[in-house]
Amino acid sequence: MIDSHELKKRDLYLNKMIAFQDTEPVKVVTGIRRCGKSSLLKLMTLHLRENGIADDQILEMNFESYAFKNMNSDAFYEYVKQHIVPGKRMYLFFDEVQRVPGWEDAVNSFRVDFNCDIYVTGSNAYMLSSEYATYLSGRCVEIKMLPLSFSEFLTFHDFEIRETKSALGGIRKQVFDQNGEHYDLREVFDAYMRFGGMPGITDIGLDQEKALMLLEGIYSTVIMRDILERENRRGQKKITDPILLKKIALFLADNISSNISVSSIGNRLMNEGLLEDGKRKGIPSAHTVQNYVNALLEAYFFYDIKRFDIKGKEFLRTLGKYYIVDIGLRNYLLGFRDRDSGHAIENVVYFELLRRDYDVSIGKIDNAEVDFIAAKADDKIYVQVTESMASEVVRKRELTPLQKISDNYEKIILSLNPGMDSSYEGIKSINLIDWLISE
CATH class of the missing domain: 3.40.1350 (Trna Endonuclease; Chain: A, domain 1)
Incomplete structure (x- = not known):
């Protein structure tokens, strides 16, 4: 259980959640692992308790926990059913729900069978892709969560901005920490550009060695849990090669904000001898690369962005760009530079x-x-x-x-x-x- 004293506010997301409280749609919080989704659910349960909702009306299940390790949708349904308090409105919180096979059926049944308000989190965009979402048939609202913004970074690290007079009589902004030490705003921004916005950094402090260990842990978990372990899906080859996956992640991280095509990634990797020429194996290498890129996008590790022709008023099919969800993760992959x-x-x-x-x-x-x-x-x-x-x-x-x-x-x-x-x-x-x- 996270101690409420340790919970840092994420009002940007909590307010969205509160706005949908007691409405019919299932509230689905999505985003990369460790960006704060579980804490957001805790903040919401805290909000409910502060507003008179009794403990027995709140049911929390975290599917990363060993307690629910091999649960299937039937067992999931039975467990929830047993915890429903007759005659009361229930608030159901399911963390990393995509780990339960057939979770959508169970969640949809809760909606139909019980007087309840449902909140779920997931670390893979596939859980909301058309094939799954049809079960919830449009009855869900997505709250997209990201790592800390620069403003949140300041708050999480207990920095406070104060305006002071400069020698020339103008106003300048300075940042003060809890000990009264003060820094230039630019210095603190440089720290943000170095460490990034993963909330876990707050717990270890701005220490480069520890931060890199934390970021390596996040990378490994995303790669293992959300990509290499993901189920084999219709029409999609299973992602099986962690080395190739890392090479593609390195390539995308190195080329953020550059116009790139999947074939250019494949060509570069082939030129460097990192990818076999797919034609010999009967698999076009571009197809393989596309699968791996899609997996990184679905795990919210990278985001892609399309080009829009301002005069022609249409989206172009040509080169798009990729951005990495957290600049700290980029520094972990590429080193500081x-x-x-x-x-x-x-x-x-x-x-x-x-x-x-x-x-x-x-x-x-x-x-x-x-x-x-x-x-x-x-x-x-x-x-x-x-x-x-x-x-x-x-x-x-x-x-x-x-x-x-x-x-x-x-x-x-x-x-x-x-x-x-x-x-x-x-x-x-x-x-x-x-x-x-x-x-």
Whole structure:
């Protein structure tokens, strides 16, 4: 049992969950392993208890526990049935439910047979793929969970931002820790770019050796539990080669925010002698690579993003990009390095846009590219990301694609060094760190 004192708030997700409390759909929390899904369920049970729900109305089952190790859907149904309190509304919490074969049948039956509100978590997107979701026939709502944002990182590590006067009379933001030590905001951001946002890092402190051990554990668990152990599925070859899987993960991590195709991954691996030419074995290597890439996407280790033609107003089938769910995991895979920090900050911006509930795509306009088009029902922003706007050459490169867009939606450039000008013909130049900590 997690002690409630240890639970750090994740209001972004908890508020979504509370908004759906006592509504019919099954609440499904998805995301990579160890990003905080179990703690979110605990936070929700705490919220219920604080609001008068009795302990016997709350049933929690974690299927990673040995207690439920070989449970099938029949045993699952019977166990829950025995814990139902007649005449009371029940709140059912099922952690890593995809480990129960046929879980959807049981969960659907609870919905029909009992007066209950159901919350489940899972670490694999396959659990919501069409084949499974038909059982719940649209009666579920997905809450997509990610590792810590930079704002959450500050809170989790007990950092507090205070504004202080600078020598020139302006205001500057400084970060204070619990001992009253103070740091530049940039220093703490650099720590975030090094350690990433896995909540477990909070427990061990910002210690590189321990962090790498923790991240290695997360990588191994994702690879073993969610990919190599996943069941053989219709039309999909089983993923059996952990070495090839790691090579593909390394390739994708090394090429975040680059336009890549599956065939280019296969070719590179073949050139390096890492992949047999599939034709000899009767398996096209691109097909094999695609299966492994899909497995990494389904385990929420990588996310893919499509290109959108701004003038033609259509999604393009050509090259997309991949981003890694946590920059700390990338550093675990590739080692710490500064040479492509531009790609790393772009990765951070992509996930921040997802956290803010935007649908995100890459923009193409003529031969130029806009890093992100972020759209909601009533809102759209065009975003460029670059390390610095100080040089004339970079300014021209970043501004040109945005200047070609003729609509009136907001256009911004995020950088760690925005330069002197805060706006270029209506295109805003914003400090990336300020943007990350703004609500």
